[in-house]
Amino acid sequence: MCGIAGLYYPTTPKPVDPARIRAMADAQAHRGPDGSGVWTAPGVGLGHRRLSIIDVAGSPQPMASADGALTITFNGEIYNYVALRHELQARGAVFRTSGDTEVLLHGWALWGPAMLDKLNGMFAFALHDSRRQCLFLARDRLGVKPLHYAELSDGALAFSSELKGLLAHPSLRREPEIRAIEDYMAFGYVPDDTCIVAGVKKLAAGHSLLIERGRPVPAPSRWWDVDFSRRATGSARALEEELVALMRDAVRARMVADVPLGAFLSGGVDSSAVVALMAEASSKAVRTCTIGFDDAGHDERGYAAQVAQRFATDHRERVVAADDFALIDTLVAAFDEPFADASALATYRVCELARENVTVALSGDGADEALAGYRRYRFQHAEERVRGLLPATMRARVFGALGRHYPKADWAPRPLRAKTTLLALAEDGAEGYARSVGVTTPALRALLFSDAATRALHGHRAEDRYVRSMRDAPARDALDRAQYADFQHWLPGDILAKTDRTSMAVSLEAREPLLDYRLVEFAATLPVSMRLRRGQGKWLMKKAMERYLPADILYRPKMGFVTPISAWFRGPLAGEAAALAKSRVLANWFDSAAITTIAADHRAGRAEHGRTLWQLVMLERSMQRLFG
Incomplete structure (x- = not known):
């Protein structure tokens, strides 16, 4: 894995200082400690x-084509x-290296932008074509x-893997974006x-940007999207076999290095499934690692050890303290932007190990999104059924009134915390789900916002992006829309x-086989009952993995990395x-x-504001680092 950076002048081809490019790339040295290169x-x-x-030993970058017309920097x-x-090669291409960059x-020389449809991988790249006088991101x-x-004041377009690469350019104006703080x-x-x-x-997922000399920088173009509007046909058994074949192929493709x-192994369904398929494909013991906590209620090492023993992996584990908040400044430096998912502390530690x-x-990321593994999908599915039973006006009147008067019982057992559910039922599905995430x-x-900040937002509301995405989704069902x-x-x-940020901070490449696009496209076509059944998310995947994993791994309650910030x-x-x-x-x-x-109120136990306080701590540290 790598870090990339660069500059392009769309109007006047001004000279580019190699030292400036080097500074932008070197700001991301953690992404690529094995070598560096600059081309201007x-x-x-x-x-x-x-x-x-x-x-x-080969494939140095930036890499040029044999005739010098094309040059690429690729992550x-x-x-x-x-x-x-x-x-x-069958079409006449002659290769000088044995890697994937060339x-x-x-591919660009033969297919142009249509090359993207042929790629199965994780990537961000910038390709300069001197014949077409363009830069393609x-x-x-x-x-x-x-x-x-970002477009700079001197007319250049600057790009970088991480924000810190752009910040290394002196012409980038450092001003905070109030709407991003709301978001x-x-x-x-x-x-x-x-x-x-x-x-x-940020160039969005599944998007590209073609910048041509002499023309303004256009809006990016979407070249891929996940489609939930189609439904697969066939028996559960046939779909199960197709899912296993896709998972097996995705894992094997990501074992080439x-x-x-090795692999992260939490003892949950997703990482255990990846390790099982790795063990099936490998003639050697798979290397696995697990982070445990000194808090027994958050420690999954026993489950991870069970999977490691089952597949005879070369397993390592390490216990970290539940009060591992000394990592705060390390994470602030790694993420650049404020980031308050507290599981990043544990993720950083497992990457470090x-x-x-x-x-x-290899990680198990992506299965929850692709196959409806989160508990919130179950709630959304059930709430939409209730919404369908009553007219919107009645729901707003009945559930809205109940929700407003029901106490916010953060301290209570989960079944008694009904306020959020009642308020969600009073809204339409998109509004309810937007709040739930x-x-x-x-x-x-x-x-919390000051009056001045509220005025500066000009009505911007973070949840609106979710509402728009769900209402415009290529989907058939409420569950489809939430996943989309x-x-x-x-x-x-x-x-x-x-x-990405925690792994790259320690110069580790993380690969996500359960996000192979073919697997994601297949999962999006599964009937709702194949994703969510009898309260079980990822139903078809769990059924498929019964041949590999025991029931107490597949069907135990989801835990995940939990950090006791409250x-x-x-x-x-x-x-x-x-x-x-x-x-x-x-x-x-x-x-x-x-x-x-x-x-x-949080300290006295009158309310639960731990996550909001964590947000404010990380925001303050990040803003201080970014803006002084």
Whole structure:
């Protein structure tokens, strides 16, 4: 895996200083500690930091075609590059290297932008074509690899894998984007359709951008989207076999590497399924690693050890303290933008452990989104059934009144926490789901934001993007629409950003076989009953994995990486929560009295505001780092 950066002048081909390109690339040295390169020509410069995975001794970047007309800087892996190589050779292409980068050069020469449809991989790249006088930027279908870009005051378009690469350019204006702060406070991450630095954009998953000399920078074009509007036919048994075949092929394709390879193993369904299929495909013991916690209620090491023993893996585990908040500044530096998914602490630790022995690790990311594994999908599905029984006006009157008067019992057992469900039932499905994926509610955000910040938002509301995505989704069912919206926002903005930044921070390549686009496209066609049945998410996948995994792995309650942040703010971080009200940084947007109130109510146990306080801590640290 790698880090890329560069500059392109669409109008006047001004000279590009190689030192500036190098500085932008070197700001991301953690993404590629094994090598670096810079290439410049009139009006364009490309930079690269390399983490060697395939063709370790060859394939230096930026890489030029034999005739010098094409030059590319590429971050990612093309898993079907061998098949594409053979296809291109049959069409007359002559290769000088044995890696996947050169496949992109020959692919562009033959197919142009249509090359993207042929690629199976995770990638972000910039390709300069001197004949066509253009720069082509592209990002993979699901958004596994990031790509940021911005138009600078001197007319250049700058791009970089991470925001810190753009920040290394002195012409980038550093001003905060208030709408991104609203979005972050709603979701706990900054979605891919905005950025915390005003004027910076992220190329969306499944999009490309063709910039031609002499023309304005256009809007990006979508080249792929997941389609939930079709339904697969066939028996459950036949669909099960097709799913296993797709999973098996996806795992094997991601086991190709010229460096040590292993897997994350949490003991949950997804990582256990990946390890099972890796063991089936490997003649050697699969290397696995697990992070455990010193809090027994959050520790899954026993389940991971059970899977490791079943498949005779070379297994390592490490226990980390539940109060591992010393990582805060490390995470702030890794993510650039504020990021408040507290499981990033554990993800960073498991990446750190894996990197001690391997350079590539397979993860189980993506199955929950593709096959409806989250509990919120179950709730959304059930709530939509209830909504269908009553007219909207009656729902608003009945459930709305109940929800407004029902106490917010954060302290109560889950069945008694009905306020959120009642309020969701009073709204339409898109509005209800948009709120369910959030962290800090619209009402609490309204309380926290200062009057000046509220005016500056000009009515912008974070949840609207979810509502639009669900209403415009190529879908048949409420579950389809919820999953589709998560593919647009939650998956690239939270899950994949978390895995990319934490793994790259320690120079580890993480691969996600359960996000193979063929598997995702197949899963989107499954009838709802094949995804969600009798309260079980990922039903068909669990049924398919019964031949590999025991029932107590497949059907136990989902745990995931849990970080006890609420307890922290009633204990070791209580002082930090109270100090937030005095922050000069947060005072730019938030009401200090409101922060004081929520910190005191949380510490006293009168309310549950742990996640919101964590958001504010991470926001303050990030804004201080970005803007001073």
